[in-house]
Amino acid sequence: MRPGDIDRWLTGERILLAAGDAAGWTTALTRPGRTISVWPPEAEAPQSDAAVCADWRWRGDEAAHRRFLAEIRRRLRPSGMLVIEQAGATAGFDPLTGRAGPVRFYHPTELATLVGGAGFRVAHVELTSTAEGPAPPGVLIVARALVAPPDSLAVTGWGEESADTRLDLRYADDEAELLDPPPAAVWAGLAASADEVAGHYPVDDPFGSLRGAPVVSRYLGRTVAPAQLYFGAGVTSLLRDLAGLADGGPVLAPAHTHPDLQAWAAFRGAEIEIAAGPATVAGLTAEIRRVRPALVHLDRPAFDASILGLADLVRLAGTAAEAGAAVVVDESAAAYLGPAGSAATVVGEAGNLIVLRGFTKAYSWGGLRAGFAVCSPAIAVRVRELVTPMLIGELALLAALRVLAAGDPLAALRRRVRTVKPRFVERLTTAGLAVEPGHPDIPWVVVADADGAAGRTLAGRGIRGLLPAPAPVPSPPAPGRLHLTVPLSARRIELFDTLFDTVREDVSP
Known part of the structure; x- marks a missing residue:
């Protein structure tokens, strides 16, 4: 040559x-x-x-x-x-x-x-x-x-500090106080027996499935067999393991989907396809038929706080099944919808669904590192081959089970979100920002930010939003968006109002 x-x-x-x-x-x-x-x-x-x-x-x-x-x-x-x-x-x-x-x-x-x-x-x-x-x-x-994990994962970008931030609207630190029972009370009740719990070596229940299945079944109002349930060290660990479902085949995900699963799959040699256009049922159906992926990855809620309906999800899973694909649904932020709104309630209506749930959003237990997967019976054997056993600590497992056993503690939080979110949207809109409010129970919105001007203006006032984590591979152009969490407590609302009062003159046409 x-x-x-x-x-x-x-x-x-x-x-x-x-x-x-x-x-x-x-x-x-x-x-x-x-x-x-x-x-x-x-x-x-x-x-x-x-x-x-x-x-x-x-x-x-x-x-x-x-x-x-x-x-x-x-x-x-x-x-x-x-x-x-x-x-x-x-x-x-x-x-x-x-x-x-x-x-x-x-x-x-x-x-x-x-x-x-x-x-x-x-x-x-x-x-x-x-x-x-x-x-x-x-x-x-x-x-x-490719950028190697962990640098290709969302957490790397999230960990970057900003010294000028006075109000961080990437996350919410005022949700847990609205829960009943509050997670702190659940943890306090468990702490008394921490020494005994930490000494238990659960080789007889390495996935937490045997102890978890009755609790998760009551929580969801659906029977979940132990073979369908797998606990891990947060949703992140489960995404890493379940990237193996691609097995070298293509992975399809909408734009702005949490990138970690795609990053790990790409690093193992899988082709990653980022769907162009809006993540509608019609659009995703067309993309599945075009790409014929081995694995489809969806966020529910999506980055824009929209929710794919359960019936639509089941139909989409059927289309994916025709292509031989599994469907992983990341419901890290779906706790706001209540148990009946979870895709975990419909895993029995498809043969290829895996739904992931966590305790960071709403519960404010990001440091607990607890999450679980509920899967369709037909795909349980494949999931079992991939999920790492003994991945969740005993204290984290028991805390997760106790809060699930309490049922739906988010009723007051949902009422608060529905009360304060419309005013938040109005304030942003009045200032000249183009707002997508999303589902009324989801405590965040996205604003259009094609050139980054909105983000820079807010940052100049000490308000920090969340940009979508980049896909691990080149992808079609997607609309620039900035995620802003709705302030819920009086102190955060007051701080937002104080900082935001000077924004309008900078972003209005």
């Missing part, structure tokens, strides 16, 4: 080179302003902009090749380019082993899969030679390094 065929894909100044003829390829790829380092790089070397494996020969086994590619990715900046040029198989190729002597030759699709599984997104594949019989032809593969 000519050096120019590789050079056209290279960007940036720092190039990492792996080649049998390192000296020759260094000379061929040298350009003004470009620095080329030969593999392996120095331990303290800065990350490279691109890596080249030229005229590459794969020695050793496939596991070693995966480790090699993963180490190259770690040496690249995020979105750095990888260019691999593998020559066609030489004489003596054995189709049973994929080798010619000690060298492994991959067919183009095999090599693309290997690269994708090492944390790259394959962007281009082309043949560089032909081959006779079963021998692989020469191939050039171009891929971009």
Whole structure:
């Protein structure tokens, strides 16, 4: 292959080179302003902009090749380019082993899969030679390094501090006081027996399913068998495990869906498809039929506080089933709807639904790290294979079960949201902001913020909103939106009014 065929894909100044003829390829790829380092790089070397494996020969086994590619990715900046040029198989190729002597030759699709599984997104594949019989032809593969977890996860962006923030409307710290019973009282009742509880090693109930099923069944008003129920260390841990449902196949998610599942699936080699357009039933149905995903991931409520109806969800799950896809519904913020509003009540009406619930939203128990999954009976075996056992601590499990056993403690919170949310929407609208109020029971709204002006104006007054976490892969353009949690308590409403009084003059047309 000519050096120019590789050079056209290279960007940036720092190039990492792996080649049998390192000296020759260094000379061929040298350009003004470009620095080329030969593999392996120095331990303290800065990350490279691109890596080249030229005229590459794969020695050793496939596991070693995966480790090699993963180490190259770690040496690249995020979105750095990888260019691999593998020559066609030489004489003596054995189709049973994929080798010619000690060298492994991959067919183009095999090599693309290997690269994708090492944390790259394959962007281009082309043949560089032909081959006779079963021998692989020469191939050039171009891929971009994905941002690795945890940097690709939502929590990384959320953890960034802002010293000028006086009112953080990304979250709510005034919800728990409206719950009956308050979570603090539940925890206090459990704390007295903390030593005894912490000493229990639940090998007889590693998923919390046996103890949890009767409680969750009463909470939902539906029978949930132990085989359908899995507790974990918050919804985040369950999303990581359930990314395995893609099993390398495509994952489909609407724009602004919580990105963690997609990030982990992409890092395992799955293709990620972000649905363009609004997340309507008609739109998602069309996207499922187009993509034919292995896994569909939905947020309920969505980022814009809209709610997909239960009947619509069941129909959508049926469409996904026709494509052979599982459907994961993240209901981290669905507690506001009450038990009857949960998609967990309809898992028995489909064979491919997994619904995740947590205790951060409404309960304000983000530090508890408790969450659970309720799945359709037909998919329970697959879920059991993926969820990590013994993932939730005993104190967290018992606290979660006690608060669920209390039934629906959010009635007063819902009344408060319905009382103060309309005024909040009116204030934002009067100031010239375009507001999407969403479902009346969901305590947040989104405002249009295509160019970031609304967010900057609010930040200048000490009010911080929540931007949607970016998808882990390039995705179609989506409307710019800013999430603002509704202040519920008198102190937060008063602080919002004080800070917001000067906003109108900056955002009005």
